[in-house]
Amino acid sequence: MATISIGKAWEEAVAFVAREAALLFPVALLFVALPGLILQEMTPPQLAEWMIDPKRTGLPDIPPGFALASLLGVVLIWFGSLTLFALALRPGISVGEALRLGLARLPVLLGTALLAMFLLAALVLASIVVAVLLGLIAPPLGNAAGALLGILVGGVALFASIRLMLLNPAVIDGNQGVIQSLRHAWALTRGCAWRLLGFIMLLTIVSAIASMAAQTIFGAIAGLVGGPGAAQLVGGIAAAAVSTVIQVYMLVMLSRIYRQASAG
Template sequence: MQTMRQNPRVLFGLSGVVMAAVFLLSTVLQVLGLPQLVGALPGDETASVDDVQVAGLIGGGTLAFVVPLLLQGLATIVLTAVLILAVSDAVVGRKPSVGEVVRRMLPRVWAVIGVSLLSGFVLLALYAVVALPAVLLFVAGSTVGGVVAVLVGLLVLVLLGPFLWVRLAFAGPALLLENIGVWASLRRSWRLSVGSWWRCFGILLLTAIIAGAVGGLVTAPFAVIGSVLGAVSATNADVSLSTSQVIGTVLQNLGSVVATTITAPFSAAVVALLYIDLRMRREGLDVALARAAAEAPPS
């Protein structure tokens, strides 16, 4: 908490600005995509869907949901990288401006995105490998075998999912603060967490639970108000179904902006500080961190 209070303008102010920009862009896309999506829905469940409706469903769904989701994910990745740099500076007593931190992150933005995508791909590949035997058994008509494969797969996910999550959790800080490559940062994260897995898992899990609980409490009022307004609008004959959905979506997006502004700095600070703690325990004085914080001119 002291680290977060040291430079709240960067940690919370930047989070609010970035997420507000994503909120506005996502809202525009959803305002354009939802009417197209609703208009392409068949009026009768038994009615056939022609090519024009399929194109409308795909186009509207992409604009209203897929693109905003990708934008929010990309913004979260970049924002987390900036916050990690800000936290690392706070540890050595520096208070950089928003511009300084952003300028230091920009040369590595593609590497940051690459690390996040590669880490996600590793976890996705695990899910695919675990699910494949069950799918093949169900397709072959072996219901009992498929059920057994599902249970075994769930057990494997429970064991390997958290294991890989912790092992790869510090790739981002390693990439940014040690100025190494994508693959090297993944290997670095793996080595740092060896021998400290349970402690790291407990801290990261508690952080995720706290962030999720706070985010849920913040977004809940917006979701409820949006649902109520959307339902009231839907009962009004002068208001179209797509308009009522847009109202609810806008309020839900606004709640997500507020929640992310609060929780993103907290989550990024925990990961950065845990990475620094691991390096200090294993390597003594964190010279690399001090050098990274000193690269930018003093505030």
């Protein structure tokens, strides 16, 4: 069972970021913040509204190139996160070496994502089949089973995401393949899943509040000068910058937690 200390990880992360900020933040801005901001600006307004309230209307028309651009953006962000983990886990490594290592290990991370999505899709399909079969027997039973199975699938997905929270550092720090990396990351979080869940929930709340505040304040100032268009752009940039800073600290903390779990 892994023994981890969130407080110790935070102290080490603060010291490391203060010492290596000149390496970490340019990589984070270029490979994490910028792709996310571009995708945000590319998202059609109808799709953004649907993502906020998917029950209001059906899925809107999506431009042909948007799905491909989204996929490329996600891959670029994953590459950036691997590079940041390389910088955090291997003190003294240069940015060029970290970029090459991140690129070399990116196929393994993509493979784990594809395998996880395949397993989740299989679970969803099995749940749909069970709900449909029960609905043929008794419609109320099928509806109830569908709701319960939906909650079950969501719970399984959340639990798996927490148990695999150390997957990225495990991938970048080793030379294992897809299955071995998944097993290693799963084993590292044995006994500390609830603490990791609390950690990630706290950071998510802090990031959301800070990003919203930055977007509101800087967007309002820009709106007074340049109108609604400037408000949206400047507000988005401010929110992305704040979110990136928090993400850097989170990734460095995860690298420290990974070291603690590996030692345990």
